[in-house]
Amino acid sequence: MRLGAGPVGRRWGIIVPMGCRRTIGGVLTALSLASAPAALAAGPFDRQPDPAELVSMRLALQESALTPGATTMLAVVFDIEPGWHLYWKNPGDTGMPIALRSIETPPGVEVEKVFWPAPERYAHTGLVDYIYEDQAVLLLRLRTSPAAKPDQGEIRVRAEWLVCREACLPGSGSADMPVRILPVGGVPKWNRADSRVFESALARLPMPPEVDPKAGVAAAWDGHTLVLTAKGADRLTWFPDEPYDAPPADALRDGSGAGGTLRVAYDDRARDFTRFTGVLAVERDGRTRWYTIETTGPGGASPVGP
Known part of the structure; x- marks a missing residue:
């Protein structure tokens, strides 16, 4: 299954609404992150930082494989350079939220919901933003159809973001990972290598x-x-x-x-x-x-x- 971006400012599938009232939003729309002018990055830097060095993106599956008729979590992990930050789904007074532009999954696998762990409150110069520092993790609940056939496949996610310190830079990236669909009744193993990623993100999920x-x-x-x-x-x-x-x-x-x-x-x-x-x-x-x-x-x- 492939999910792609809809119109600006519209909730469609898993895409974050970008029609925000934000300071940067007036200059930088959701569909022009990758081509934003370098003037946005003007700030107190000896050289303009390379956005690719500030945020790295990867995927992690909570279990070793997918099971027909079951759900599991996929983590979209953004590792952030110290001192910089990304934004929650409501960025606050400035900034733009992380946008998942497309998700490709094997046949029979769908994204049921995207979960945003609670952010940090960042008060500065009379403004308030809602941010992630060091690491941002979006959790996607995947459901595999009971009719899914045992197979090897791939998950690919493409995202865009705004990374900020004193100044802001638009960034984008993609990540992919191989995934295996087990036969009906198969029992996957827990992904212990990324257990801390899931534990930290799940601990900050808001509950009713x-x-x-x-x-x-x-x-x-x-x-x-x-x-x-x-x-x-x-x-x-x-x-x-x-x-x-x-x-x-x-x-x-x-x-x-x-x-x-x-x-x-x-x-x-x-x-x-x-x-x-x-x-x-x-x-x-x-x-x-x-x-x-x-x-x-x-x-x-x-x-x-x-």
């Missing part, structure tokens, strides 16, 4: 609050202010996702705070949207957990949580 009895997480609107609470929390941090066209009014001020209540103000544009999603990071007793939040808009909001 209802699956964690200890979450104690709730979300409700007070006018145009989204009130997020978590019982016993030491600190809360909000990573807004959708809608992209109605971001928090002041993410730098409201996006993170001590205690179990976080009040995130939105402006009048919030009234035009009926669905708000994001990730709430809850720090409690020296440990951080991430929860998915989905609520209606302030016009007709119903509380989320207990």
Whole structure:
């Protein structure tokens, strides 16, 4: 199966929407990363860095092979040069998210879903971005058809990104790996060589609050202010996702705070949207957990949580 990019700003298959309100987004569209002007890279460097040296891309399969009728995880791994960063699906005030431009899989194998581990909050010069440093990992859940025949095949992924430090550079790359489809009933082995990659990424996957009895997480609107609470929390941090066209009014001020209540103000544009999603990071007793939040808009909001 082959998945390719659709129109700019449209969710299609697994492609990240690129119609963002971003500073760089006004100059650099999703379909022109590879041909962006060198002026974007102007910055405090003795020489312009080579984008190919800043990010390397590879694939890792959670198991040694694919099994008919079963699912497994494929990790798209981006190793990032120290001091540089890539962007989450909502990049924040600047930047562009990682874009998976195409995925090719053997016949009978499909990508069910793409999972984004929680990012880091990066506050700088009055702005807030949501980033990955050192390593970014996108997890793709693959499902193999029960009718898939035992065979050897290949998985290939092509991606584009913006890598930033004081300045930003567009980059692109592809990675491929051979893959084997076992006979029905075959038992693959775990990929121990990449166990840390999967453990780290899976540990940062946001979960719905209802699956964690200890979450104690709730979300409700007070006018145009989204009130997020978590019982016993030491600190809360909000990573807004959708809608992209109605971001928090002041993410730098409201996006993170001590205690179990976080009040995130939105402006009048919030009234035009009926669905708000994001990730709430809850720090409690020296440990951080991430929860998915989905609520209606302030016009007709119903509380989320207990």
